[in-house]
Amino acid sequence: MSHLFDVYPLYDIEPVKAEGCYLWDTKGTQYLDLYGGHAVISVGHCHPYYVDMLSKQLHAINFYSNSVKISLQEELAEKLGELSGYPDYKLFLVNSGAEANENALKLASFHTGRSKVVAFTKAFHGRTAGAVAVTDNPSIVAPVNYNKHVTFLPFNDLDALEDGITDEVCAVIVEGIQGVGGIQVSSDEFLQALRRKCDQTGAVLILDSVQCGYGRTGKFFSHQFSGIHPDLMTMAKGMGNGFPIGGVLISPAFKASYGLLGTTFGGNHMACAAGIAVLDIMKNENLLDNATKIGDYLMAGIKEIGGYKELRGRGLMIGIEYGFPVKDLRNKLLFEHKMFTGVAGANTIRLLPSLALRKEEVDIFLEALRVCLSAELKEVI
Numbered sequence: 001m002s003h004l005f006d007v008y009p010l011y012d013i014e015p016v017k018a019e020g021c022y023l024w025d026t027k028g029t030q031y032l033d034l035y036g037g038h039a040v041i042s043v044g045h046c047h048p049y050y051v052d053m054l055s056k057q058l059h060a061i062n063f064y065s066n067s068v069k070i071s072l073q074e075e076l077a078e079k080l081g082e083l084s085g086y087p088d089y090k091l092f093l094v095n096s097g098a099e100a101n102e103n104a105l106k107l108a109s110f111h112t113g114r115s116k117v118v119a120f121t122k123a124f125h126g127r128t129a130g131a132v133a134v135t136d137n138p139s140i141v142a143p144v145n146y147n148k149h150v151t152f153l154p155f156n157d158l159d160a161l162e163d164g165i166t167d168e169v170c171a172v173i174v175e176g177i178q179g180v181g182g183i184q185v186s187s188d189e190f191l192q193a194l195r196r197k198c199d200q201t202g203a204v205l206i207l208d209s210v211q212c213g214y215g216r217t218g219k220f221f222s223h224q225f226s227g228i229h230p231d232l233m234t235m236a237k238g239m240g241n242g243f244p245i246g247g248v249l250i251s252p253a254f255k256a257s258y259g260l261l262g263t264t265f266g267g268n269h270m271a272c273a274a275g276i277a278v279l280d281i282m283k284n285e286n287l288l289d290n291a292t293k294i295g296d297y298l299m300a301g302i303k304e305i306g307g308y309k310e311l312r313g314r315g316l317m318i319g320i321e322y323g324f325p326v327k328d329l330r331n332k333l334l335f336e337h338k339m340f341t342g343v344a345g346a347n348t349i350r351l352l353p354s355l356a357l358r359k360e361e362v363d364i365f366l367e368a369l370r371v372c373l374s375a376e377l378k379e380v381i
């Protein structure tokens with residue numbers, strides 16, 4: 001009998017080895033990974049440079065608290081600023097996406113002295129108190145988390161912003177591309193209107209980039225397609241390639257003071273080593289360009305196969321919505337063709353592979369999709 005609190009429906013597969021875009025289970029079966037464990041594996045499983053940096057760090061020093069100098073944090077902030085195109089923004093380090101959003105909301109409220117927050121339909125921002133309160137899924141919001149400060153406006157609806165964002169609002173939080181919501185891309189016009197409205201009212205614009213950031217779309221942050229600059233950006237997932245780390249990038253307009261924010265584990269030596277390794281690999285291997293190139297190739301292949309209702313996304317963040325539940329399709333891909341994919345809702349396959357995915361791996365996936373889909377469509381008909 002398991003002694004674990006049983007909240008996860010599990011596949012009866014245990015990966016014990018991983019490399020690049022592949023996993024191997026206890027029986028030695030190889031799986032192609034097109035999901036990266038919820039968009040976490042950014043530079044590839046067990047990348048040798050990453051393994052080397054973390055191993056060396058573990059042997060040198062793995063932890064001391066934020067009461068001493070940790071120059072790895074400075075190095076990470078500098079490299080992140082450079083690669084992301086936000087060199088003048090400051091970095092606050094945490095351990096997860098929810099925690100990053102929690103701190104961003106808190107900062108916005110401290111900064112403006114206000115308490116109202118605007119979020120959007122189908123949003124997912126995490127499961128801690130503040131983050132879950134701005135998440136549009138009543139089934140994961142406990143009574144203690146319901147928050148009268150939060151208003152949900154319809155996603156991508158420019159008209160709703162006019163009356164919905166007032167000068168009582170401290171923060172507007174939005175995903176550049178909704179991930180859990182089904183790979184729904186915030187339109188450039190929507191983000192530009194949000195920026196204008198926040199400027200008019202003094203609200204802080206938070207771009208939750210936990211899933212759509214860190215190079216996944218071919219730009220460092222997906223909102224960079226729209227040309228806007230948010231006040232705060234939150235990140236996690238791909239930031240540590242599996243080592244827990246998150247962060248908030250903070251515009252120079254925000255003033256820091258001792259004690260304003262804090263964490264025990266955030267910015268620890270191991271997390272910083274992982275974060276630096278990821279940025280070094282992304283830069284040295286041009287992974288943003290690869291995400292664009294391979295993402296386009298993957299999208300084109302999916303289009304050619306067809307059979308879907310809607311194809312959404314950018315770069316290597318792709319949602320394929322079908323006119324039928326995709327549970328069987330996903331299971332066939334996993335158990336018959338040995339490849340991991342994700343889902344969003346009942347009808348959408350979600351692809352979030354490593355940014356180092358290669359053409360030959362895309363071809364393997366496309367062939368499997370073609371085979372599964374022809375069987376699936378026959379069954380539906």
Ligand SMILES: Cc1ncc(COP(=O)(O)O)c(C=O)c1O
Pocket residue numbers: 038096097098099101124125126127175179180208209210211212236237
């Ligand atoms: C957009 C977004 N924000 C926040 C989170 C929460 O991140 P974490 O699970 O690291 O707390 C997620 C996780 O899926 C996410 O997709």
